[in-house]
Amino acid sequence: MSRYKSATLRTRMIDIQFKDLSYEVQIGYRGQKKQILKDLDGLFKAGELTAIMGTSGAGKSTLLNILSGLQQGKLTGKIDYIGNEGVQNLNRYKKDSCYIQQTDCLYDLFTVQESMMIAAYLKIGNVTHTFRQMLTDSILKTLNLTKTKDTRTARLSGGQKKRLSIALELIGNPPIMFLDEPTTGLDSLASLQCVSALQTLAKTGRTIICTIHQPSAAIYQMFDHIYLMVDGQCMYADKPGNTVSYFAQQGFQCPKYHNPADYMLEVVNGEYGNYDTQLIAAAKHYCERTVTPLKQRMIKEASFDERNVNVLSKLKPPSEMMRFMVLLRRCILLLYRDWTLTHLKVIMTFFVAVLLGLLFEHSGDDGSKTISNFGFLVISVMYVIYTTMIPAVLKFPLELAILRKERFNNWYQLKTYYIATLVTTLPLQILFSLIYSSITYVLTNQPMEWNRFFMFLLILALTSFASESVGLGLGAIFNPINGTFFGAITVCAMLSLAGYLVFFNHMPVILYYVSYVNYFRYAFEGMVQAIYGFQRENLRCPSNVEYCHFRIPSIILEELSMSKPMFWIDVSMLFGWFVAIRILVYASLKRRLSKL
Ligand SMILES: Nc1ncnc2c1ncn2[C@@H]1O[C@H](COP(=O)(O)OP(=O)(O)OP(=O)(O)O)[C@@H](O)[C@H]1O
Numbered sequence: 001m002s003r004y005k006s007a008t009l010r011t012r013m014i015d016i017q018f019k020d021l022s023y024e025v026q027i028g029y030r031g032q033k034k035q036i037l038k039d040l041d042g043l044f045k046a047g048e049l050t051a052i053m054g055t056s057g058a059g060k061s062t063l064l065n066i067l068s069g070l071q072q073g074k075l076t077g078k079i080d081y082i083g084n085e086g087v088q089n090l091n092r093y094k095k096d097s098c099y100i101q102q103t104d105c106l107y108d109l110f111t112v113q114e115s116m117m118i119a120a121y122l123k124i125g126n127v128t129h130t131f132r133q134m135l136t137d138s139i140l141k142t143l144n145l146t147k148t149k150d151t152r153t154a155r156l157s158g159g160q161k162k163r164l165s166i167a168l169e170l171i172g173n174p175p176i177m178f179l180d181e182p183t184t185g186l187d188s189l190a191s192l193q194c195v196s197a198l199q200t201l202a203k204t205g206r207t208i209i210c211t212i213h214q215p216s217a218a219i220y221q222m223f224d225h226i227y228l229m230v231d232g233q234c235m236y237a238d239k240p241g242n243t244v245s246y247f248a249q250q251g252f253q254c255p256k257y258h259n260p261a262d263y264m265l266e267v268v269n270g271e272y273g274n275y276d277t278q279l280i281a282a283a284k285h286y287c288e289r290t291v292t293p294l295k296q297r298m299i300k301e302a303s304f305d306e307r308n309v310n311v312l313s314k315l316k317p318p319s320e321m322m323r324f325m326v327l328l329r330r331c332i333l334l335l336y337r338d339w340t341l342t343h344l345k346v347i348m349t350f351f352v353a354v355l356l357g358l359l360f361e362h363s364g365d366d367g368s369k370t371i372s373n374f375g376f377l378v379i380s381v382m383y384v385i386y387t388t389m390i391p392a393v394l395k396f397p398l399e400l401a402i403l404r405k406e407r408f409n410n411w412y413q414l415k416t417y418y419i420a421t422l423v424t425t426l427p428l429q430i431l432f433s434l435i436y437s438s439i440t441y442v443l444t445n446q447p448m449e450w451n452r453f454f455m456f457l458l459i460l461a462l463t464s465f466a467s468e469s470v471g472l473g474l475g476a477i478f479n480p481i482n483g484t485f486f487g488a489i490t491v492c493a494m495l496s497l498a499g500y501l502v503f504f505n506h507m508p509v510i511l512y513y514v515s516y517v518n519y520f521r522y523a524f525e526g527m528v529q530a531i532y533g534f535q536r537e538n539l540r541c542p543s544n545v546e547y548c549h550f551r552i553p554s555i556i557l558e559e560l561s562m563s564k565p566m567f568w569i570d571v572s573m574l575f576g577w578f579v580a581i582r583i584l585v586y587a588s589l590k591r592r593l594s595k596l
Pocket of ligand 1: 025027036055057059060061062063
């Protein structure tokens with residue numbers, strides 16, 4: 001343990017140097033170009049805690065996003081990532097860094113310890129469970145989170161959540177950490193604790209860069225390097241302790257007892273006149289810092305136990321298969337703990353099934369109630385479609401921020417996450433379909449034949465798979481409000497072309513052919529064929545009814561234009577829809593994640 005504890009205190013050292021860095025964006029399609037970063041020079045050193053400061057809209061986040069590789073586009077200039085092995089390329093270096101967003105993207109239903117262990121299993125492959133526990137304990141201790149180990153993340157304070165976000169990324173021992181406004185939303189004590197934790201981590205050789213708004217005087221002095229920006233240009237780059245004397249040299253005397261950070265921002269905000277051009281020119285020399293060779297800095301720490309560097313440098317990421325197993329467990333645990341997703345839905349499905357069963361009593365075997373039985377089949381299909389599509393629309397928008405963070409920080413590949421969610425949700429859909437089918441099928445007196453029951457169940461389950469896929473697709477493309485709106489419109493449009501409300505033989509020819517691309521059609525047709533197809537015997541006609549027009553199954557099928565035995569084609573079409581939509585969802589999710 002003690003050996004490991006010291007190991008966490010050391011990492012590889014990488015400097016980031018950029019020269020003449022410019023970045024522009026195009027506003028709208030064929031719109032004007034806007035230059036956001038203008039010929040920036042700078043050097044962010046390993047072992048230092050750097051703060052990028054500036055007025056709102058100065059380009060702080062843009063610079064952070066570009067250096068981290070999160071934002072790409074029309075970029076000119078040079079960015080070098082200089083390690084002991086020499087200058088590295090962006091792809092190699094991206095694996096060595098992590099990005100901590102302003103909002104804390106955590107799963108509310110896990111405790112701190114569980115979140116840490118899941119991250120440890122997703123990031124490290126070649127160590128034992130005990131080693132992972134020691135590692136997470138050591139990180140939690142460094143970030144002063146040991147007391148919150150058994151607390152669910154939803155109940156953590158803002159500062160604790162921020163430190164947990166940092167702790168999760170520390171598991172991979174990244175030499176470079178980017179943080180977007182880590183103190184936003186925190187009170188002064190929590191901000192101080194957060195920056196103090198970052199200071200500790202920087203001392204171990206990491207390059208830590210964060211954007212920050214108006215820090216207090218105490219926090220300002222905790223940084224090793226301040227990089228001040230105004231309108232995409234650098235206006236000051238030096239130690240915080242030199243701020244007052246630097247601005248005094250430029251003719252701006254900071255009043256006594258005034259926070260130098262506030263004074264600096266007042267100057268750049270033009271409160272003492274507009275001297276931007278003069279200050280930017282004067283700062284040019286400071287922004288281009290000289291590189292101290294890393295080896296010289298390493299010698300200062302040579303007394304450190306070199307064996308321990310080896311412990312962490314030998315940590316390897318796990319295989320995608322192992323990550324898949326971890327994600328699968330995480331998805332199952334989330335489903336189990338999310339009361340509304342599973343427990344409530346099981347109870348609701350049970351009650352709805354009993355209600356519909358009682359409402360449509362005997363409609364399955366009574367020739368005088370065949371029209372009611374169509375109603376039962378339509379409601380069954382609609383129930384499954386709505387209860388799977390709408391929750392699915394909300395799934396990705398809610399998880400997108402977490403997914404984006406974990407993907408960008410190399411926790412796993414998108415396909416691994418995608419397959420794990422698919423494998424977890426399908427059995428659940430089968431379970432809901434089974435509960436619904438077994439209750440309603442018996443209560444509505446559908447034909448008591450096992451093969452018909454399984455065909456009924458198969459169609460319902462496939463309909464729920466396809467509907468969930470459509471819902472996920474809408475969620476991957478739109479925000480939750482637009483997604484549910486488009487979901488409702490899609491259901492209405494598909495419902496009118498499904499052959500229930502307007503029979504196929506009553507449809508205009510063009511719309512009849514359009515209905516072939518509608519999976520509701522196959523769901524309804526499959527249900528009707530399962531109940532009335534396959535040479536079913538005539539239905540009974542009660543003695544108190546004079547004439548039952550729809551007691552002969554062949555007449556029913558003919559009236560609905562479903563005489564041809566289409567059941568297995570319906571099954572194949574539903575399955576095809578499910579597969580095709582799933583592939584499209586994957587592609588849209590990938591595209592969405594590639595954008596900021
Ligand atoms: N894709 C884009 N299209 C158009 N303008 C953009 C785009 N990205 C950034 N900008 C503009 O570039 C400027 C810098 O944005 P950035 O988010 O980097 O500023 P910031 O310093 O982080 O601001 P804040 O402190 O308010 O978050 C802003 O004026 C912003 O509107």
